[in-house]
Amino acid sequence: MRPTLDQAALDLLFLQARTQNGWLPTPVDDDQLRRIYDIMKWGPTSANSCPARFVFLRTPAAKARLLPALSPGNVDKTKQAPVTAIIGYDTRFFEWMPKKLFAHRPDMADNYAKNPALTEIVAFRNGTLQGAYFMLAARAVGLDVGGMSGFDNAKVDAEFFPDGRVKSNFLCNLGHGEVTRMRTLMLALAAEKALNQKDFDVAAKHLGPRYTQHNPNAADGPEGLRAFLGFLEEKFPDSRSEIK
Numbered sequence: 197m198r199p200t201l202d203q204a205a206l207d208l209l210f211l212q213a214r215t216q217n218g219w220l221p222t223p224v225d226d227d228q229l230r231r232i233y234d235i236m237k238w239g240p241t242s243a244n245s246c247p248a249r250f251v252f253l254r255t256p257a258a259k260a261r262l263l264p265a266l267s268p269g270n271v272d273k274t275k276q277a278p279v280t281a282i283i284g285y286d287t288r289f290f291e292w293m294p295k296k297l298f299a300h301r302p303d304m305a306d307n308y309a310k311n312p313a314l315t316e317i318v319a320f321r322n323g324t325l326q327g328a329y330f331m332l333a334a335r336a337v338g339l340d341v342g343g344m345s346g347f348d349n350a351k352v353d354a355e356f357f358p359d360g361r362v363k364s365n366f367l368c369n370l371g372h373g374e375v376t377r378m379r380t381l382m383l384a385l386a387a388e389k390a391l392n393q394k395d396f397d398v399a400a401k402h403l404g405p406r407y408t409q410h411n412p413n414a415a416d417g418p419e420g421l422r423a424f425l426g427f428l429e430e431k432f433p434d435s436r437s438e439i440k
């Protein structure tokens with residue numbers, strides 16, 4: 197029997213790991229970035245094309261080159277993250293096939309060289325796959341990630357890849373997520389579900405057994421909230437609360 201990942205590993209990669217929007221100042225060193233690359237590069241790509249290319253930005257000066265291209269909602273977290281990766285793809289990835297990546301079939305490179313439309317699709321598809329391997333590899337070495345596609349690709353390409361060979365695909369903040377920020381967002385979501393959608397089951401996932409009410413009309417504990425939401429739904433089905 198092959199070994200399989202245990203619950204802790206599944207939690208780390210998928211089940212408990214969430215996108216982070218706030219970042220602690222804990223640094224990320226070059227060895228961690230190399231480890232990510234050395235793991236993710238083994239993920240499968242068609243004809244071993246390996247078209248993804250990575251640029252890591254960590255200094256304020258490097259980040260300053262990226263910020264004007266970002267959607268407003270992505271600016272603060274990108275400034276805060278210890279490292280932001282630009283995940284791009286090499287439109288001439290096939291040049292590496294005869295030398296290194298697919299040496300037993302050098303003719304494959306000619307096929308791509310003659311067919312730019314196919315080459316673009318292959319580069320984007322496999323570069324995106326490698327971006328996903330990259331995020332999971334980052335989690336595997338103990339980092340949090342925050343992917344971002346909210347930015348102007350043309351601006352990033354002009355600034356970082358002016359010769360046109362590499363094109364940006366998406367961005368990924370890396371580091372240690374600020375859990376309080378995450379928890380605040382989760383609690384805001386839970387409050388919206390409870391008070392406005394009267395959805396006890398979703399809200400209950402965020403309640404401990406010692407949940408204490410501040411509303412004098414509701415009892416303590418999860419069951420108190422369930423009863424209060426039932427009351428609201430029956431008597432005031434259209435009531436709304438603003439969550440700040």
Ligand SMILES: Cc1cc2nc3c(=O)[nH]c(=O)nc-3n(C[C@H](O)[C@H](O)[C@H](O)COP(=O)(O)O)c2cc1C
Nearest residue numbers: 213214215216267269270342343344345346347366
């Ligand atoms: C390729 C990619 C692009 C994303 N773009 C953005 C973005 O521009 N801004 C943002 O706040 N979140 C962005 N996200 C985060 C997603 O919204 C998030 O992964 C999704 O809501 C699921 O949440 P979870 O990762 O915590 O499970 C992006 C995620 C990925 C993988």
